[in-house]
Amino acid sequence: MDLREPGRKFRATVLAQSALLGPSTVNRQPSTVGGFSLIEVTVAIMVLSIGLLGLVGVLATVAHRQDFGQTVSIMTTLANTQLEQEKLLAYDSLVSITENFGSITDFPTYKRVTTVTPNAGDTLRTVVVLVTDHNGFQVSAQTMIAQ
Numbered sequence: 001m002d003l004r005e006p007g008r009k010f011r012a013t014v015l016a017q018s019a020l021l022g023p024s025t026v027n028r029q030p031s032t033v034g035g036f037s038l039i040e041v042t043v044a045i046m047v048l049s050i051g052l053l054g055l056v057g058v059l060a061t062v063a064h065r066q067d068f069g070q071t072v073s074i075m076t077t078l079a080n081t082q083l084e085q086e087k088l089l090a091y092d093s094l095v096s097i098t099e100n101f102g103s104i105t106d107f108p109t110y111k112r113v114t115t116v117t118p119n120a121g122d123t124l125r126t127v128v129v130l131v132t133d134h135n136g137f138q139v140s141a142q143t144m145i146a147q
Helices: 008-021 038-088
Strands: 097-099 110-118 124-133 138-146
Touching (some): 038 110, 038 124
Antiparallel strands (some): 097 110, 110 124, 124 138
């Protein structure tokens, strides 16, 4: 006698098993609940990791550019400050000056060279200020001062 034929004995056995083991272990049907497979999750993590590594690279570049911008700003301020100091001096007091690394107060990593060049008749002097940082990057500013 085949127990799977429509009959009471087979159904009674299945119902007894489902009562003991719970509904999830007997007559398991394919799940219709959505989800992600392990491969999909792994690929998603890899794509996310590559994106995050790119972001870290961009952040490092931004930090470097910000430091460079700050350096240029300081150097420009040092050059312009020196030019303003030269403008306050009497015409005959204008002389070339070299301030080596460590000699500029609060800015030991910068060198400032001020060059004063008179014109042919000495009625006009060109003042050039060149500021150099410890990496060799330079910023210059110049003005002309009349007698």
